Amino acid sequence: MSGGEQGAARPQVPLLHDPRFRGILAQALTALVVISLIWAAVDNAATNMRARGIPTNFDFWDRTSGFDVNQTLIAYSAISTYGQAFWVGLLNTLLVAGIGIVFATLLGFLLGVMRLSANWAARSFAAIYVETLRNVPLLLQLLFWYNAILTPLPAPRASLGMPSVTLTWPDAPSFALALAAAGGAFFAARFARSRAEDDARELLASVGAALGWIVALVALLFGASVFIGAPGGGVLHWGGPAGVYLNNRGLLLPDPRFGPGFEWVMAALALGVALSLAFGIWARRRQALSGAQSPLALVSLALILGLPLLAFFAAGGPVTLEYPVLRGFNFQGGVRVLPEFVALLLGLSLYTAAFIAEEVRAGVQSVARGQTEAAHALGLRAAPTLRLVVLPQAMRVILPPLTSQYLNLTKNSSLAVFIGYPDLVQVFMGTVLNQTGAAVQVIAVTMAVYLTISLATSGLMALYARRTAWAER
Amino acid sequence: MAAIAQEPAQESAHEAAAIEMIGVNKWYGQFHVLRDINLVVGQGERIVICGPSGSGKSTLIRCVNRLEEHQSGRIIVRGVELTNDLRKIDEIRRDVGMVFQNFNLFPHLSILENCTLAPIWVRKMPRREAEDLAMHYLARVKIPEQAHKYPGQLSGGQQQRVAIARALCMNPRIMLFDEPTSALDPEMVKEVLDTMVALARDGMTMLCVTHEMNFAKQVADRVIFMDRGEIVEANAPEPFFANPQHERTKLFLSQILG
Numbered sequence: 061m062s063g064g065e066q067g068a069a070r071p072q073v074p075l076l077h078d079p080r081f082r083g084i085l086a087q088a089l090t091a092l093v094v095i096s097l098i099w100a101a102v103d104n105a106a107t108n109m110r111a112r113g114i115p116t117n118f119d120f121w122d123r124t125s126g127f128d129v130n131q132t133l134i135a136y137s138a139i140s141t142y143g144q145a146f147w148v149g150l151l152n153t154l155l156v157a158g159i160g161i162v163f164a165t166l167l168g169f170l171l172g173v174m175r176l177s178a179n180w181a182a183r184s185f186a187a188i189y190v191e192t193l194r195n196v197p198l199l200l201q202l203l204f205w206y207n208a209i210l211t212p213l214p215a216p217r218a219s220l221g222m223p224s225v226t227l228t229w230p231d232a233p234s235f236a237l238a239l240a241a242a243g244g245a246f247f248a249a250r251f252a253r254s255r256a257e258d259d260a261r262e263l264l265a266s267v268g269a270a271l272g273w274i275v276a277l278v279a280l281l282f283g284a285s286v287f288i289g290a291p292g293g294g295v296l297h298w299g300g301p302a303g304v305y306l307n308n309r310g311l312l313l314p315d316p317r318f319g320p321g322f323e324w325v326m327a328a329l330a331l332g333v334a335l336s337l338a339f340g341i342w343a344r345r346r347q348a349l350s351g352a353q354s355p356l357a358l359v360s361l362a363l364i365l366g367l368p369l370l371a372f373f374a375a376g377g378p379v380t381l382e383y384p385v386l387r388g389f390n391f392q393g394g395v396r397v398l399p400e401f402v403a404l405l406l407g408l409s410l411y412t413a414a415f416i417a418e419e420v421r422a423g424v425q426s427v428a429r430g431q432t433e434a435a436h437a438l439g440l441r442a443a444p445t446l447r448l449v450v451l452p453q454a455m456r457v458i459l460p461p462l463t464s465q466y467l468n469l470t471k472n473s474s475l476a477v478f479i480g481y482p483d484l485v486q487v488f489m490g491t492v493l494n495q496t497g498a499a500v501q502v503i504a505v506t507m508a509v510y511l512t513i514s515l516a517t518s519g520l521m522a523l524y525a526r527r528t529a530w531a532e533r
Numbered sequence: 534m535a536a537i538a539q540e541p542a543q544e545s546a547h548e549a550a551a552i553e554m555i556g557v558n559k560w561y562g563q564f565h566v567l568r569d570i571n572l573v574v575g576q577g578e579r580i581v582i583c584g585p586s587g588s589g590k591s592t593l594i595r596c597v598n599r600l601e602e603h604q605s606g607r608i609i610v611r612g613v614e615l616t617n618d619l620r621k622i623d624e625i626r627r628d629v630g631m632v633f634q635n636f637n638l639f640p641h642l643s644i645l646e647n648c649t650l651a652p653i654w655v656r657k658m659p660r661r662e663a664e665d666l667a668m669h670y671l672a673r674v675k676i677p678e679q680a681h682k683y684p685g686q687l688s689g690g691q692q693q694r695v696a697i698a699r700a701l702c703m704n705p706r707i708m709l710f711d712e713p714t715s716a717l718d719p720e721m722v723k724e725v726l727d728t729m730v731a732l733a734r735d736g737m738t739m740l741c742v743t744h745e746m747n748f749a750k751q752v753a754d755r756v757i758f759m760d761r762g763e764i765v766e767a768n769a770p771e772p773f774f775a776n777p778q779h780e781r782t783k784l785f786l787s788q789i790l791g
Binding site: 347348349350428430431433434435436437438439440441444448449452453530531532 | 598599600619623626627629630631633635637638639640641642650651653654655659660661682683685686699700703
């Protein structure tokens with residue numbers, strides 16, 4: 061510090077020699093130069109655009125687009141507006157990015173842990189996967205998947221058809237057999253667990269339980285006649301008009317139309333979710349009181365899937381399927397999954413998973429060896445050690461680069477334009493821009509969209525990181 | 534289960550030994566870390582192992598709970614032989630507690646959660662019972678008031694006492710200590726040693742790798758001196774310190790006490 065504190069009056073310094081004044085002056089001058097450069101550029105662009113008759117406003121937004129898009133998540137046709145085309149493209153981008161992030165995360169964590177496995181085959185597979193996928197340009201991979209998927213597919217008229225499936229209410233014998241088999245399987249599983257010290261009997265009971273579940277499932281799906289010869293059918297029936305087609309325009313599936321009574325299925329789903337949450341709370345309390353661990357995943361699955369299924373049958377199957385039908389050279393009706401979508405999803409997920417795997421590996425390796433040893437010394441086995449001790453600590457190292465990978469995947473989805481998937485860039489920055497000529501507006505909006513998605517993603521990840529942080533000192 | 538506050542029972546010396554090591558050998562590549570180790574530890578016996586660094590003393594106790602694998606010979610812990618059988622390893626680890634030089638507390642869990650993790654997931658103990666048990670042992674190591682802090686917020690001595698409490702929560706019959714005071718500031722050594730002395734007085738079977746010779750004199754039934762992977766000398770503390778038999782022991786003691 062200077063000696064200024066000693067006297068009441070600080071000694072005068074010439075203004076130009078004062079570092080603070082110099083700093084402010086330099087920054088003000090820089091700001092002035094930058095602002096005037098931007099101003100000149102904007103003014104120049106505006107003048108030129110006006111001179112060439114290029115639109116400088118957003119009037120085009122509500123005009124009819126006149127072009128079709130082959131994958132639309134909202135109602136859209138050639139008579140829709142450019143604004144609606146924007147939303148179609150945006151939703152397509154979000155769809156492929158969202159599903160891609162889920163796939164890449166699951167696969168990436170699996171591969172990352174595999175790479176550290178003691179198992180030679182698992183370790184080598186993960187290493188080869190990572191080194192191959194992340195060292196080949198993404199665009200090449202996308203084109204590879206696109207051609208690999210598209211080439212073997214036939215034209216619509218020669219579609220590969222699959223027999224359709226009709227859903228009905230199971231008849232009494234099927235239902236009774238299914239219930240009996242499921243009950244038997246349940247008690248076999250209980251017996252197996254209670255006799256955990258006897259290896260042979262445990263194995264036998266486990267096999268019995270598995271068989272019981274299979275019998276129950278088959279009886280329910282295909283009917284009791286499969287097992288006991290009694291007439292009557294299960295839930296699924298093969299035959300009827302073909303419902304599923306595969307050709308080079310995509311995978312065609314029956315379009316479900318929800319009839320009256322479907323609200324009961326939705327209500328049952330809501331009830332199932334609520335009940336499984338309640339069961340989770342009850343299981344925690346039960347653990348606290350008696351130490352028993354409850355099969356939370358199994359019960360939740362039964363509640364969330366089973367209840368709606370029961371409601372579905374009880375309401376008399378309130379879903380009718382609209383089947384795709386070949387008319388002339390193409391199909392009408394049904395739902396179509398584009399080969400472009402599958403190729404883009406595969407390419408993005410597999411590529412990003414390789415990077416996530418490396419980050420997971422780095423995170424796990426950053427956790428001190430002593431942590432694993434301490435957990436082992438306490439009697440924890442490998443899997444709970446990984447889940448309870450290693451991964452929670454590794455997550456702190458994994459999260460920041462994981463966020464970058466999510467952003468990369470979202471931004472890389474714009475490579476869709478090269479294989480013709482109608483994402484935001486292809487629809488909006490491609491077709492809309494070409495037709496309207498409103499280049500500046502369209503590009504600005506597109507950039508703003510990616511910026512918003514990215515900031516939202518990193519915001520959410522930062523929130524998660526803060527929630528899982530722990531006190532250091 | 535009435536595991537709460539149940540102290541390790543004092544068992545008679547006539548029962549099977551706590552630990553038996555018969556002709557144990559271990560190599561790291563070419564390096565022969567443990568040479569033909571023969572050691573029988575009785576129930577409730579307290580053993581201090583000392584020796585120069587690299588003598589294999591840490592490796593020896595880490596073989597007892599399979600943090601290290603021995604390559605020949607037999608190790609039998611409370612009548613159960615250590616083999617590649619995972620269930621035998623689990624059984625032994627449940628009964629053998631360990632305290633490390635660097636504490637190895639779980640930094641992402643609170644002190645209380647550090648102590649309840651293994652009772653809940655390994656012993657399947659109810660959470661509340663596990664928490665009561667943890668508080669009991671945290672009180673015994675004299676830091677119950679820190680239960681809701683995180684390891685990073687505690688001093689080294691406090692962390693090591695938590696590590697001891699964490700191990701005790703599994704109600705172990707044998708405790709292994711791997712240089713528990715070597716990473717501590719001098720003023721914190723005493724609080725950890727006091728905890729260990731109290732534990733010894735309660736009759737716990739203990740295997741301690743340490744250079745704290747006063748601790749050895751105070752509680753050890755036997756002191757073992759190791760050098761270059763072999764047990765050179767094993768004796769009761771009084772004759773061990775007063776009248777060491779081997780040249781290497783004399784040299785080591787003169788260096789460490791000198």
